[in-house]
Amino acid sequence: MTDASTNVPPLTPVLTDNWDADRSWSLESYAGRGGYEALDVAFAMAPGEVIDLVKDAGLRGRGGAGFPTGMKWGFIPQDPDALGGDRPKYLVVNADESEPGTCKDVPLMMASPHTLVEGVILAAYAIRAHHAFIYVRGEVLHVVRRLQHAVTEAYLAGHLGADIHGSGYDLELVVHAGAGAYICGEETALLDSLEGRRGQPRLRPPFPAVAGLYASPTVINNVESIASVPAIVRNGSEWFGSLGTEKSKGFVIYSLSGHVRNPGQYEAPLGITLRELIELAGGVREGHRLKFWTPGGSSTPLLTAEHLDVPLDYESVGAAGSMLGTRALQIFDETVSVVRCVLRWTEFYQHESCGKCTPCREGTWWLVQTLTRIDEGRGEEGDVEKLLDLCDNILGRSFCALGDGATSPITSAIAYFREEFEAGMHTPSRELFPPAASTAYAQEVTA
Template identity: 75%
Template sequence: MSQLLPVLTENWDVERSWTLEGYGPYAALDRALTLEQDAVIEEVKASGLRGRGGAGFSTGTKWGFLPPLGDLPRYLVVNADESEPGTCKDIPLLMASPHTLIEGIAISSYAIRSHSAFIYLRGEVVHVYRRLLAAVREAYAAGHLGKDIHGSGYDLDVIVHAGAGAYICGEETALLDSLEGRRGQPRLRPPFPAVAGLYACPTVVNNVESIAAVPAIIGHGPGWFDSLGTETSKGVGIFSLSGHVKEPGQYEAPLGITLRELIDFAGGMREGHTLKFWTPGGSSTPLFTAAELDVPLDFESVAKAGSMLGTRALQIFDDSVCVVRAVLRWTEFYEHESCGKCTPCREGTYWLKQVLARLEKGDGTAEDLDLLLDQCDNIAGKSFCALGDGATAPIISSVTLFRDEYIAHFEHGGCPFDREASVAWS
């Protein structure tokens, strides 16, 4: 059986872990500053670290996309706009140990030769914003940020920016527009952020967990990180279990662990119920059922099984849940959060919600199921950014896996999970 391995979460049980005293010295930063910048990038590449925000692209390779140094400054932007239903790994990390991220920012900024870094945080989490600001102030006071860091001659400023609460700003170019003071909407690419990002300057945008993993890599060495996980999905990750398990929460383990093992760590399913369906990477990924309990949770294995590892937001639903109602709730979210820039997403998510609501109430028909899938076909792969794909993924997979449950709604004139309808049919 796989084992949990606390790395990013190692100090979460330390008293006042969010303070500099609870975190400890920035030892990995000390080591990084003795290396050439390119050597730091090579160590991150050699570790096999892949982006933890969902895409899974090689972090070190992404840093290497920056053009040669010129007159323009370089920026590091940390995407902390965690907004997708079920995704809850970055916010707990920032709450429990913000210095893990700040040390990672200092090392990463040094590696890419940036002297200004930004943390874009979802604005609703005011308590996390205040804690992060306090940690940044502590880091400045201790000489981990600011001028001549650790006597190395390297300067770095870190700015914490609170967004206005738009899911679309989790998309990196929409985030950059918001950071510049404009309405958050995805940009046309190319140019890519590495060439013309924040303020039209070379920019690296990384997820919180990606940057937070850097101190462990530099501190322990890339070989250590490379030895964890699977052959192609290296290292550890925070798996967020929510829903119908006895002990929901954050579980850090090497990539490749299975949901069956994680549910065991979480105390099992709640009494008297069995697993019905789950999301491997948040609400924007195709659903899995109990048939995928033993699929290794790494990028390749989950993709081969028909879904995406995404943000490792494992939402667990037992047999008491109506899949139609759950998918409708997610669709309402995506319809509300569409930025409206492109027609397939703006109009498509609205009509998806209408048809799903009709089906969930029991007023739909068999033709509505075909209409629903046709709408998904006209959105997926045709929207300006990935929001359209994310909105259609749970719908397509739920109709494929639970078509009989959709049919039961309109055959019996209501949701079979409603008490009144169940009594009427019995």
């Protein structure tokens, strides 16, 4: 199966190309495939030229927002007379992956940590930073250890430390394990945590580009964003721009989970459709049909089977009423109660709210109470309207995007499946959607 418009195969292994190699996480394996060669290419350029290269490539942030990466790097003040221009610069990699359904950064760091390390060196050189940090979720201890080992290998090989490759450029890289809080995926809460404080979002402005880590100019990028840089430096901006769509360029990792025959990571150009990805994954489980799905994790509005052919790029998914987000494609068939699914996600957001702002702290609690009543068949007259009113009072009024993300699946689920919420006025979800079908599926998988 190919994309007839571009003749690009649906799978484009770049970040995942070496995942099947013997000891792919080792420096020996990575270097054998051209690893760290991009450093010499970049060091032959001025830092500003590396930023321009990434801008020309059209790389957009892979952490959810899709903001142009090169533009973000360009915000760092370099003029000593500019605000913050005389302070040290920092690069921080957000590896605190914890969005329900999102599972792309952890396998990337496990399979090929040196791809990330090389990307860190290139990005830090571009913004003229001499200290960089990788902030990893503390629960994934195996990932922390693998990254620390890769960083040690890079130091011993002369890829980190003083006078890297004889270029005169110095860089210190620290792998920092967080204490495990979803809110620390928000960039300013991550900075507070990195500084040793409780992870809570900061008031902006000032923005991190001017006053970030230790009140100094800071770039914060997702793992996949930084890991994409070495391939761009090696192959050029035109090569990268030839993949994807006009406004959403390049390749990304799509994480398929749920009711598909072969869940996993599928690296493909932006613009591929869910129908194509499901075909690559062997289809929805036999005897069942797609009911709803998330394009970018649980904090993005749900989509349904009518959106199977929407190109998975930032613009098209946005036009369909959702967000591409982290490209965590969770697939649910007709045996799943949308009310119960949304309730489980909302319980997560209630638990993970940092409590700093009232709309999120109180609003998520009331959302859980109302959804629980409906799920148990004890819904009251006006509960659906109450849910919509609560979401309206949270959306755009919380301190960070956690509150907004908690409302997205609820409002979209009501828009597409209002009858299920209304049925919860008198019938529990467990009766509308008996667990027998899910149990049979689990037995089928384990067999």
